[in-house]
Amino acid sequence: MEQKIIKILTELRPEFDFTQPGINLIEEGMLDSFDIVNLVSELDSTFGISIDGVDILPENFATVDAIKSLIVKNGAKE
Amino acid sequence: MDFIFRNKRISGILTVLPGRTVTFEEEMGNYSFSAAKSMKLKLAMGYKEHRIARPGQCSSDFCIHGLQYLFDNGLLDKDSIDALLFVSQSPDYYMPPTSNIIQGHFNMKHDMVCLDINQGCAGFEIGLIQAFMMLEQPAVNKVVLLNADVLSPKVSDRDRNSKPLIGDAASVTVIEKSDDSSVIHANVRMDGTGAFALNIPAGGFRLPSSPETAVMEEDSAGNFRSKDNLVMQGDNVFNFVQREVPPMIDHLLEQAGISKDDVDWYMFHQPNKFMLHKLADKLGVPYGKMPANIVENFGNASGVTVPTNISYNLGDSVVEGTRLVCMAGFGVGLTWSSILMELGNMNFNQIIEF
Structure with missing residues (x-):
């Protein structure tokens, strides 16, 4: 699951290395609000889910682990 | 706040769009995005093209054009109008009211009400509720609701939050008394603590x-x-x-005692395709029942998006037949409002260009 998430992130922003541990993607400016829109669309289609709109908050996209927790919460199977 | 109305109907909707079309590709060079990222965003948000007024065209011009069309084609009798409601965030002047300007243009009767209402994304629902309340009076038999916004001049060309989605438009909706006793359910919610989520900082008396x-x-x-431009905290x-719209719709349907499946159409305000699909998912409504194609074809013209949606997507189906429609608007204010009513046997439901 992490590898799929990193692959999607890298396709969105190829100029960044998303494998760095512990980095905050929002604070570091690696994802902006429009990236999040595209990311949600990709996560929805890749994992066959619909992330709840109320969960689309910056803190839920701050790290790869946070994104993983978010999609699991919204029904993605590990 | 919940409302219940009886013996009222919408007898016609005319949407007036600018004839000028601007495509997303023409503008995306203004934004600080790569072309690849812009194209992904175009798909997710549903940006394709939008209608933009020509320089000098104001909200009242679109309303006057629409009313003249209805008068000329025998679809509306000028002397039958008892109230003219103008709902907009882009009036022609601070004073006088734009509704009075329109009344004067047509030399309408004096025994009537003209009223400007400052509302945006929920302006169609707010205007309809106001019209229904006026029609409770014995002296009022027909209300014309004018929703109009020409806000594109207030949006920066280099604002990728707002520019790709903004649209200019107007609509003329005729509401009148009816023998039909079917119940209209409606509700309104407001939260002024979020008033500046959508705003234009300068240009009023607070900051000229x-x-x-x-x-x-x-x-x-x-x-x-600049501070003269519209700001949206997206x-x-x-x-x-x-957070707020799904429970509002659940409450509306519960008050009416019907299920989501009983509703033929969910005609919602049109901020962008992504937001509407998320709402549809949350509500458990098929995308096919909640059109999300107004921004991509015409842009988001605040309170005009719901009538545009009805004119564009329902067309003659509500002239020749009847549909149960759930309408919802949400945005500036913050304001969110919804109405459940039958739309049917309308005298007209169409789009013209100006």
Whole structure:
């Protein structure tokens, strides 16, 4: 699951290395609000889910682990 | 706040769109995005093209054009109008009211009410509720609701939050008394603590426009706008809509005692395709029942999006037949409102260009 998430992130922003541990993607400016829109669309289609709109908050996209927790919460199977 | 109305109907909707079309590709060079990222965003948000008024065209011009069309084609009798409601955030002047200007243009009767209402994304629902309340009076038999916004001049060309989705338009909706006793359910919610989630900082009495307010500044996301331009806190607006609209719709349907499946159409305000699909998912409504194609074809013209949606997507189906429709608007104010009613046997439901 992490590898799929990193692959999607890298396709969105190829100029960044998303494998760095512990980095905050929002604070570091690696994802902006429009990236999040595209990311949600990709996560929805890749994992066959619909992330709840109320969960689309910056803190839920701050790290790869946070994104993983978010999609699991919204029904993605590990 | 919940409302119940009886013996009222919408007898016609005319949407008036600018004839000028601007495509997303023409404008995307203004934004600080790569072309690849812009194209991904185009798909997710549903940006394709939008209708923009020509310089000098104001909200009242579109309303007058629409009313003249209805008078000329025998679809509306000028002397039958008992109230003219003009709902907009882009009036022609601070004073006089734009509704009075329109009344004067047509030399309408004096025994009537003209009223301007400052509302935006929920302006169609707010206007309809006002019209229904007026029709409770014995002296009022027909209300004309004018929703109009020409806000594109207030949006910075270099603001990728707002520019790709903005649209200009007007609609003329005729509401009248009816023998039909079917019940209309409606509700309105407001939260002024979020009033500045959508705003134009300068140009009013609090901060008059000046050379200083016209200075362009860059925000943290790379958008350039001045204090004379519209500002949308997109994240806050998105979260507000996702949090508040689904329970409002659930409550509306519960009050009416019907299920989601009983509703033929969910005609919602049109901020962007992504937001609408998230709402549909949350509500458990098929995308096919909640059209999301107004922004991509015409742009988001605030309170005009719901009538545009009805004219464009329902067309003659509500002239020749009847459909149970759930309408909802949400945005500036913050304001969110919904109405459940039958639309049917309308005298007209169409789009014209100006």
